[in-house]
Amino acid sequence: MKIRDIILVLTAGLGLALILVAIVLLRGELSKLEIAQRLQTSNAVREQLLVASTALARERTDTFIQLAASASSENFGEPAAALRTHADQALARAIFELQGGKALLPRAAESMSGLVSAEERLIALRNQVDEAARNKDEQVRRAAASDWLAGVTALMDDLQAWRLDLLNDNRPTDPILAAEANIRAFVDILHGAVAFNEAIGVALLTSRGEARDEQVVTIERMVGRMNLAWQMIGNEVDLSLSEEVRAAVASARRIYFQTYDPVLLGLVNAAPNITTSTMIAAWTRTSEHSLDALGNLQNTVLKSSRERLDLIVSQAQRSGAIVTLVTVFGALAAVLILLVVRRRVINPIARISHAMERLADNDLSTPAPRAGRLDEVGVMTNALRTFKANAIKRQRTQRELAEVHQNLQRTYDQLRNDLEAAATIQMAMLPTPAIVRGVSHHGLYSPSSHIAGDTYNVVEHPDGGVGFFQIDVAGHGAAAALVSVAGQHTLSQAMLTRARETQIEDIVARINREWPENLPYFTTVLGEIDPAAPVGRIVQAGHPSPLLIRSEGNVEQIGSSGFPVGMLPQACYESIEFPFRAGDRLLIYSDGVVETESPSGDFYSESQLFDLVSAHVASATPELLVALQASLDAWRGSRELTDDVSVLIVERTKTRSNHAIH
Amino acid sequence: MLSTETIDEVLIIRVEERRLDASKAPAFKDDVGQIIDEKANRLVLDLTLVEFIDSSGLGVIVSVLKRLGPSGNLAIAGANSTVRRLFSLTRMDRIFKLYDSPQAAVEAMQT
Structure with missing residues (x-):
């Protein structure tokens, strides 16, 4: 009523x-x-x-x-x-x-x-x-x-x-x-x-x-x-x-x-x-x-x-x-009271209530009743006008906020699109599994964000040798990713264009010398498979020691230490030669693998990696990588990746090797 | 993040963090840089409390050494096995002297 x-x-x-x-x-x-x-x-x-x-x-x-x-x-x-x-x-x-x-x-x-x-x-x-x-x-x-x-x-x-x-x-x-x-x-x-x-x-x-x-x-x-x-x-x-x-x-x-x-x-x-x-x-x-x-x-x-x-x-x-x-007189007074109440109370309240309803529906264009009275109706009218003014202000602020938010969202979307494009490019730069001159290679690659500081490559030298490397740039994210692209390009070019007599340790030493001081350093294992002899060589530069998986089932670490690239210009590097026959595999990994953390904060560790690889020596490379990935995922559980994880496995294929022996 | 103490004119910088990684490295670099500018050039970096250092952490420690210049002397004290492993893998154990404790580092510097 x-x-x-x-x-x-x-x-x-x-x-x-x-x-x-x-x-x-x-x-x-x-x-x-x-x-x-x-x-x-x-x-x-x-x-x-x-x-x-x-x-x-x-x-x-x-x-x-x-x-x-x-x-x-x-x-x-x-x-x-x-x-x-x-x-x-x-x-x-x-x-x-x-x-x-x-x-x-x-x-x-x-x-x-x-x-x-x-x-x-x-x-x-x-x-x-x-x-x-x-x-x-x-x-x-x-x-x-x-x-x-x-x-x-x-x-x-x-x-x-x-x-x-x-x-x-x-x-x-x-x-x-x-x-x-x-x-x-x-x-x-x-x-x-x-x-x-x-x-x-x-x-x-x-x-x-x-x-x-x-x-x-x-x-x-x-x-x-x-x-x-x-x-x-x-x-x-x-x-x-x-x-x-x-x-x-x-x-x-x-x-x-x-x-x-x-x-x-x-x-x-x-x-x-x-x-x-x-x-x-x-x-x-x-x-x-x-x-x-x-x-x-x-x-x-x-x-x-x-x-x-x-x-x-x-x-x-x-x-x-x-x-x-x-x-x-009573009837007249009743009529008079009714008229006064209608004029002074009912009509203004009806106007206020109408305006309030419209304002509640967010219709800020509705005119607020005129102010100027000193009684309660005046107070209500003034309050309503203030409310409307505040609502208009709030609406403006909300609109501005929405605009800012929209701009941010646009910028964010742009950045994300850029990053996704960059990630696609970075992925495209990785070599697809293949057999190159009797050397097959497979990789594992999990960036901790869209793009990674990790990368690797396998290149075929015109003289028949197969070069390979894995890079882990210090830090991660966009800066590390850009540096990793630069590093990959530099190392790839260096491997492709090197003269026959240039040793791989010289390549690393030169790049280290010439590495711009204001760029982050990186660690790497760079190596080659000799096309003529059953051996391989690597240079270890601050990178974890790779695992050599013998075809007969032994697993051993190659190398122990080396200076990272881009840290100390005067650093010296040496290469390690190791036997690499048909069926032998070399597993190179970034520290992100052994530093993968469990939910309780424990590292995956080198020994666990060693055990997993030893347990899968009989498996083909793709299966080995799947098992490694599964083991890492199981270890990590719900915990997010804190560092890029990448693995490169190169293998001298048996057929080619056998063929060469005959 | 850091606390300092001077023993026999050797400034000991104690890192009060469990991890020195990409998220802490920039601030660490700024703080240590400021200390080096103000104080002596004989420093011991006390890593007793640090459990893990990643590549970024290692990078800033090397940058501190570079900043000290040829006359400077920076020793590492209290590194645990994980940290020592990193130092040896990257051959930083050949660049920095590693001691079991800050006292041992200070004593070694006096001789």
């Missing part, structure tokens, strides 16, 4: 998480907002329903008192008209609010049709009351009053039921709102009870006999209800509620228990049949005062709830706005 992909995935993940969190938060805020708005609507409807209930309670009590208490009906309907209008308006407003909250409230339509039918029921009840009011019969009017009381109370019960439904459908989760809603419900109950009692109280004051007992029971039941409501309100009030609400509760409670409750008790316990219009007026005044206090409490709590709801709504709206803002 590339760094770019990693960062992209991480940033996308971060953005996604941010958006998810924002959605969850926003949903929370929106649902809070929706609940609050529904509560607002629900509250508004309930407030209007309460206002309508209050208005209806007034109208109920007022109408009942008018109908039940007053004997004449002339002025009936005067104050009732205003109360009726008030109640109608409240009901209309409640319907209007419901209409507005249809979308939010689940049972709005149901409640609305209930309200419309409630309006119709109210109109029907009012019509009955109006009709009864015109009747002179007090009994009829009392019965109508009782019906009215029951009918309106039922209506109000319905309104209260709808209010409770609304409240239950939208029970607030906020503890303060919940407490306030409960308080309002209980105050509502109180209000209804006080209003009901007002009417029953008037009835009690104006009624006689058994009806009275029933009314006392009703009032006492209401008192129990109201005490319970106050107790419930007391349970809801705590310090979390606002000061205003608590003060309103305390005030209403005081008015109820200090003024209303005692008067109610007095009313229940008062002796019958002493009713006065002042008593009724005092009772209604006390009731109204108490109702006002409860209404005031209701309004205070409503106002508090409304304010709190408004606060919650605005808080939810603000939180929603903040979350939206934070999300937008």
